[in-house]
Amino acid sequence: MNLSDTFYIGYVTKTRGLKGELQLFFEFEDYMDLDFDVLFLEVNKKLVPYFVDSIKLQKNSTAYLNLEDVDHIDKxxxxVKRKVYLPNDKMPERDPDDFRYTDLVGFLVIDExxxxxxxxTNVQELPQQFIATVDFQGKELLFPLNEELILDIDMEEEIIEVELPEGLVDLYREV
Structure with a gap:
């Protein structure tokens, strides 16, 4: 299995107990919709398959899992800290009308x-709002994604038009 045949879902954060249980942190938004029969862990730049014995999904983007043949903390x-992938055919289908702010990564930002x-380059979800990171003249420019600032989103051309607060862009020029 090659990296191009898979998609990234998260990484192993730590062991739990002495019987080889692992904690998995998801960086994949729809982790509750995934099918976990086999996982691929990146070891020495190769994908190694591991069959899932049991998995308990948590609401905080984590899961506790037991893998076949990993029955002791030493195994x-x-x-720990290995990236976890699933085959591309396990990718859940999304409704085309299901828009998320994270879909804006790669879009060109044009201020009025x-x-x-x-x-x-990145969209982060903070407790109060989503924050977009823009590569602006070699620096990271951050601004909130909300309906008051967004004038238009062109999905075809991958362009987002915004009206940022006066002086915000100047702050990043001076740094």
């Missing part, structure tokens, strides 16, 4: 007053 410990700012 589980080398798997400042013009073209750059491409969105």
């Amino acid at each position: 589980a410990q080398p798997l 007053h400042e013009g073209e700012l750059g491409e969105i």
Whole structure:
């Protein structure tokens, strides 16, 4: 299995107990919709398959899992901090109308007053709101994603038009 045949879902954060149980942290948004019969862990730049004996999904983007043949903490410990992948055919289908702010990564940001700012490189979810990171003249420009600032989103052209608060872009120019 090659990396191109899989998609990234998260990583192993730690062991739990002495019987080889692992904690998995999900960086994949729809982790509750995934099918976990086999996981691929990245070991020495290769994907190694592990069959799942049991998994308990938690609401905080984590899961506790037991893998076949990993029945002791000594076997589980080398798997900590390993990236976890699933085959592409396990990717859950999303409704085309199901839009999320994280879908804006890669979109070009155009401000009404400042013009073209750059491409969105990351979208973070904070407790109160989503924050977009834009590659602006070699620096990271951050701004909140909310309906008051967004004027238009062109899904075809991958362009987002915004009206950022006065002076925000100037702060990043001066740094």
